[in-house]
Amino acid sequence: MTTIPLLGTGTFRLKDQQAFDSVLMALQQGSRHIDTAQIYANEKQVGDAIKASGIARADIFLTTKVWTDRFAHDKLIQSVHDSLALLQTDYVDLLLIHWPLRDDSVPMREYLLALKEVQDAGLAKHIGVSNFTMAQVTQAIEILGTDAIFTNQVEVHPYLQNNRLVEFCQQHNIMVTGYMPFAYGAVLTDDTIVAIAKKHQMTPAQAVLVWMRQKGYVTIPSSTxxxxxxxNIASLALSLPSEDMAAIDRLDRNHRVATPDFSPDWDQ
Incomplete structure (x- = not known):
């Protein structure tokens, strides 16, 4: 598979049996894009669910991410082999740097070139970044070239639309993957979104997912x-007219929910 399904299945905060059940249900319902990460500690359960589904590995777009304590060249390479063993696969479709480092304890050049080495070895079909600012994406492009960076996975939802960063990525042909599409549920009770959903006989979550898809973003909601x-999967058959898209666009309020202490200095 060379293209990424715009709607994926996220696994953040899912552990053990819950992670297995969620991924298996999603695959059984038609999802073909699964997103995990080393730090989620559920790669084995994701791999088990893919195996249990009986779906051909080539029909699934699988993403994982390298955690920040494994950025040194040798550690990064070994961590990918460890992830592949847990996922029970010979490759991932997309391998991401999960968060950029705030300091230079491992230079970006070292960990991005290690990422490219993994791709060149056939262990990852595509590589990319996550939570990178415009300045960091610029630096990554200087190191790898624009064509090497498949996506920048960042927080995007109606309350945090990240327009400057999104436009910057799109100008450089870097796909935007938006995580936390529901902002931990905050946008699902928004009066505008609730009214739009009611008008079109869809759920608020479906309205948000349609908005994301029609803007060309990949998104990876999770559910148990x-x-x-x-x-979520049924949202792929739904659509919103331009006036409702614009109404959701107007909800932007810089409401960020992913704010760990190691976050970069976000673009405003």
Whole structure:
């Protein structure tokens, strides 16, 4: 598979049996894009679910991410082999640097070139970054070239639209993957989104996912409930008119929910 499904299945905060069940349900309902990470500590469960699904590995777009304590060249290479063993696969479709470092304890050049080495060895079909600012994306392009960077995975939802960064990535042909599409549920009770969803006989979550898709973003919601997984996938058949897209666009308020103490200095 060479293209990425715009709607994926995230696994952040899912552990053990819950992670396995969520991924298996999603695959059984038609999802073909699964997103995990080393730090989630659920790569084995993701791999088990893919195996249990009976779906051909080539039909699934699988993403994982390298954690910040494994950025030194040798550690990064070994960590990918460890991830592949847990995922029970010979390759991932997309391998990301999970967060940029705030300091230069491992230079960006070292960990990005190690990432490219992994790709050149056939262990990752595509490589990219996550939580990179415009300045950091610029630096990454200087190191790898624009064409090497498949995506920048960043927080995007109606309350944090990250327009400057999004436009910057798009100008450089870097796909935007938006995580936390529901802002931990905050946008799902928004009066505008609720009204739009009601008008079109969809759920607020579906309205948000349609908005994301029609803007050309990949997004990776997670759920442990079958009914929500089914509704998420059903959103692919739904659409919103331009006036409702614009109404959601106007909800931007710089409301960021992913703010660990190691975050970069975000673009404003």
């Amino acid at each position: 409930k079958l009914v929500n997984i089914q509704a």
